[in-house]
Amino acid sequence: MFSGAPGGLALPGGLALVLLCLAVYLPGLAQIPPVDRDESRFAQASRQMFQAAALPADAPERALHPDFYTGGWAIPKHQDRDRLNKPPLIYWLQVASAWVFTSGRPALDAMWMYRLPSALCATAAVLVTWRLGRRLFDPRVGLAAAALLAIAPMVVWDAHQARADQLLLLCTTAAMAALWPIWRDAAADDARPRGWLAPLLLWLAIAAGVLAKGPVTLMVVALAAISLAALTRRWRFLWHLRPGLGLAILTITIGPWVYAVAQHVGGLGLYAQTVFNEFFARGLRGSNEGHFAPPGTHILLLAALFWPGSIFTLAAVIRAVGRARGPGRWRDPWRGRDAELFLLAWIVPSWILFELSLAKLPHYTLPLYPAVALLSARTLLELGGRLPDLGQRLGAGIWWLIGVTLAVVSLAVVTRATWADSGPANLWPVAWIIIASGLMAGAAWFLTRRWLPIRATLLASAAWIGTVALGLSIALPGWSPIWVTPRLAKIAGDFGPLAAVGFAEDSLIFATRGRAERLTIADIPAFAARPGALRRAIVAADADRSAWPAHTVLGRAEGHNYANGQAVDVLVIEFAPSAGDTP
Numbered sequence: 001m002f003s004g005a006p007g008g009l010a011l012p013g014g015l016a017l018v019l020l021c022l023a024v025y026l027p028g029l030a031q032i033p034p035v036d037r038d039e040s041r042f043a044q045a046s047r048q049m050f051q052a053a054a055l056p057a058d059a060p061e062r063a064l065h066p067d068f069y070t071g072g073w074a075i076p077k078h079q080d081r082d083r084l085n086k087p088p089l090i091y092w093l094q095v096a097s098a099w100v101f102t103s104g105r106p107a108l109d110a111m112w113m114y115r116l117p118s119a120l121c122a123t124a125a126v127l128v129t130w131r132l133g134r135r136l137f138d139p140r141v142g143l144a145a146a147a148l149l150a151i152a153p154m155v156v157w158d159a160h161q162a163r164a165d166q167l168l169l170l171c172t173t174a175a176m177a178a179l180w181p182i183w184r185d186a187a188a189d190d191a192r193p194r195g196w197l198a199p200l201l202l203w204l205a206i207a208a209g210v211l212a213k214g215p216v217t218l219m220v221v222a223l224a225a226i227s228l229a230a231l232t233r234r235w236r237f238l239w240h241l242r243p244g245l246g247l248a249i250l251t252i253t254i255g256p257w258v259y260a261v262a263q264h265v266g267g268l269g270l271y272a273q274t275v276f277n278e279f280f281a282r283g284l285r286g287s288n289e290g291h292f293a294p295p296g297t298h299i300l301l302l303a304a305l306f307w308p309g310s311i312f313t314l315a316a317v318i319r320a321v322g323r324a325r326g327p328g329r330w331r332d333p334w335r336g337r338d339a340e341l342f343l344l345a346w347i348v349p350s351w352i353l354f355e356l357s358l359a360k361l362p363h364y365t366l367p368l369y370p371a372v373a374l375l376s377a378r379t380l381l382e383l384g385g386r387l388p389d390l391g392q393r394l395g396a397g398i399w400w401l402i403g404v405t406l407a408v409v410s411l412a413v414v415t416r417a418t419w420a421d422s423g424p425a426n427l428w429p430v431a432w433i434i435i436a437s438g439l440m441a442g443a444a445w446f447l448t449r450r451w452l453p454i455r456a457t458l459l460a461s462a463a464w465i466g467t468v469a470l471g472l473s474i475a476l477p478g479w480s481p482i483w484v485t486p487r488l489a490k491i492a493g494d495f496g497p498l499a500a501v502g503f504a505e506d507s508l509i510f511a512t513r514g515r516a517e518r519l520t521i522a523d524i525p526a527f528a529a530r531p532g533a534l535r536r537a538i539v540a541a542d543a544d545r546s547a548w549p550a551h552t553v554l555g556r557a558e559g560h561n562y563a564n565g566q567a568v569d570v571l572v573i574e575f576a577p578s579a580g581d582t583p
Contacts, residue, residue, distance in 0.1 A: 013143045017130055020150050021123040023465055025159045028472025029119060030112035032160060033486045033507065036563040040506035043114040043162045044514060045076040045083045046094035051106045054099070064496075068514060074260040078506075079514055084261060089211035090164040093117040111510070114162035121166040122159035125173045126150045129370040132177045136339040137378055145377035148309035149370055151461055156468055158363055164213045165363045171209030172217045172367035176346055178202035179221060179241075183228055186237040187338050199242040206246065207253040220367050223349040228341065231324075231334040293360040298351065301362050304402050306369065308443075308460040309376040311398075312453070316372075316379035320344055346371040380453055403440050403460050439463035481559040484568055485511050488539055491555035491572040495537040499527045502541030503570045505563055528575045538573045551575055 034040045052069035055062055062069060071077040075084070076091045094114040102108040126146045133142025149155060158165050178201040185194045202221070209217025229235045303310045324344055326336025334341055347368050354364050439459045446456040480487075484503070489511035492498055497515060500508055504518040516539065519527060524538065537554065554572045561568045 013130060013139065014127060017126055017143070017146050017150060018123065020147060020465075021119075021126055024151055024156050024468045025119040025122060027469040028160055028476060029115050030110070031473055031477040032111075033477065033483045034111050034510045035161065036485075036505045036507045036561075038163050039115075039161045040510040041078055041083065042086070042090065042164070043094070043111060044506065044510045045078045046091045046098065046114055046162070047106065047109060047510070048077050048079075048514065049073065049091050050095045050098050050109065053095070054104050054106050065514065071264075074257060075264050079509065079517075082264070084265070086164055087211045087214060088257060089208065090117065090167050090213075093167065094162060111162065115160060118161055118163065118166040119159045121170040122150075122155055125166065125170040125370065128170070128173045128177050129373060132173070132180065132370070133374050133377065135177075135180065136342070136374060140381055141374065141378050144381060145370070145373040147461070148306075148377055148380075149373040151464055151468075152306045152309065152369060152373070153464075154305035154362060154366060155369065156472075158366065160472060165366055167212040168209060168216055169366050169369070171205050171212050172220050173370045175202055175205035175209060175217055175221050176224065176371070178205055179225065180342060182240050183225075183237065183342055184338060186234060186240045187232070194240070196242070196245070199240075199245055200249075202241065203246040203249040204253075207249050210250070210254055211257070216367060219353070220346070220350045223353070224342075224345040227345040227349050231341065231345070233333040292358055295355045297360050298354055298362075298365045302365070302372070303398065305362055306372060306376075307402050308457050308464065309373060309380070310402075312376040312379040312383070313372055315383065316375035317344070317347075319379060320375050340375070343371045343375050347375075380457060383453065403443065403463070436463040436467055482562050484557050484559040484561065484570060487555075487557040487559075488570060488572060491557070492537055492539065495535050495574075497527070497530065497536045499524060499536070499538040499540075501538060503539055503561070503568055505561065508539065536575045538571075538575065540571055540573060541569065 034043065048068050049071065051061060052072055055069070065080070067080040068077060071082065073092070074088065075082055076086070076088055077083060094117055097116045098106070098109045098113040101113050126149055129149050130142045130146035133139075133145045136142075155166075155169075158169075178198050181198045182202065206218050206221060225238060225241060229237045302313065306313065320340040320343060323337045324341035325334050328335070350368055351365060354360070357364070440463050443456040443459040443463070446452040446459065477483075485505060485507040488503075488508060492512060495515070497517065498512055499519045500516045501519055501521060501524070504516065508516050517527075527538075528536070530536070538551075552574045554574050556569065556571045558569045559567075
């Protein structure tokens with residue numbers, strides 16, 4: 001085991017964090033079925049990109065759906081539709097993962113292969129947070145902050161999703177870690193820029209962030225840099241970022257892809273309109289999928305999504321403001337502690353923008369979580385039991401209630417799922433509920449009676465880690481009513497074309513390898529009369545069964561469609577071969 005000077009490599013801390021990430025990110029990665037809707041869209045688009053690159057020219061898939069594979073490496077496609085609202089970096093990573101584990105054979109892929117990059121990016125973001133915390137404060141703060149980030153429910157769940165958000169988290173964290181030495185040196189002596197390495201890393205991370213999920217990383221970094229310059233009146237600091245170098249890096253890394261997309265869609269203006277609608281218009285008028293929520297929603301969600309570190313966040317922000325401002329009046333330049341000012345500039349302006357946006361999803365504020373973790377960890381290690389009485393009692397009660405809800409409800413689902421399969425013989429989930437409840441009770445006692453928040457956090461974290469391992473590997477995969485798609489795909493088997501009428505979620509498209517087509521009842525006669533396939537089937541809601549009474553019902557699946565909150569009763573119906581079919 002190596003340990004060096006401050007800022008050097010410390011293997012025990014890094015190894016502990018990697019093991020922690022394995023404990024919370026691996027369970028359920030392969031067991032959870034495809035999730036609607038974003039994950040299944042990402043995975044299907046990556047699969048089609050994989051197929052476009054790996055399938056031979058005479059492959060049957062190409063003959064059946066030639067328009068699925070026309071995008072190549074530049075244009076992600078979901079079935080026959082371009083998917084240009086998300087840049088390609090996450091698709092490239094997911095294709096690389098599937099390619100490695102299948103040895104270049106798309107037919108052998110599985111959902112976990114497309115999820116693995118998210119788990120790896122989450123782990124890397126945790127390690128970058130640890131390193132940044134060591135530089136901002138000390139090794140203990142870095143380790144505690146990274147651990148709080150690693151087990152935060154928002155990060156844990158998103159690390160199990162084949163989406164771009166963990167890649168965005170990593171890119172933004174890396175960019176801010178590169179911004180810190182630039183700001184530290186400028187704060188010490190803002191006469192002229194120092195060195196090229198930190199600006200180079202900064203702009204490379206920003207470029208990767210843009211290729212991961214558009215302008216979010218650039219927005220967070222720009223708002224933080226402008227806030228630092230404005231609060232301290234050190235405007236020369238912006239020149240230390242070397243914007244000319246940044247423009248060159250962004251042009252070289254992003255320009256070729258933007259050019260390819262512009263050529264594909266018929267002009268740069270059309271693609272610019274797509275980008276505007278995805279990243280700006282939805283914030284002004286809300287999402288087309290109903291993701292509206294009032295301002296303040298993200299703050300309320302943080303209490304649960306950053307648990308167990310969230311109890312210290314409010315006190316951490318208040319203390320950080322005082323330290324960052326330093327002595328003097330509020331209108332004077334902020335000349336306090338650089339580390340606290342840096343983290344506040346990372347959090348506050350972007351958080352306000354996310355709160356003002358009409359479209360809100362819980363993961364929108366995820367790029368700000370490392371800074372929240374660093375401030376919260378510093379307060380956790382500093383305060384001990386010295387919170388004000390009112391804030392202590394109120395915060396401890398809310399925090400403990402959230403923890404009990406997360407642990408007991410999740411584990412109750414575990415028990416329900418396993419009990420349904422194996423009856424009372426399977427008692428170990430019940431045993432874990434008792435253990436987790438005891439850990440949470442101990443955490444509450446330490447926090448509210450003996451005022452030892454570090455021990456309370458450790459006990460609560462242990463309860464949560466065990467809950468995650470059980471919940472994601474057993475509870476979620478075993479909760480059959482919400483997994484309608486896997487049952488439908490099993491019934492449909494190896495049918496050729498599939499028509500999806502009434503139930504056409506993206507998970508069904510992924511589970512049937514793109515064979516399911518979204519159709520209406522009016523489209524069914526033409527679908528049934530298509531030549532060239534001996535067997536075809538329809539996946540349809542029971543209410544639509546009267547439209548084809550003469551055909552054979554192969555099976556049915558009842559359950560709950562969590563994507564729209566409705567109960568479903570879906571049939572799989574076989575159509576007899578049409579007259580134009582040949583054996």
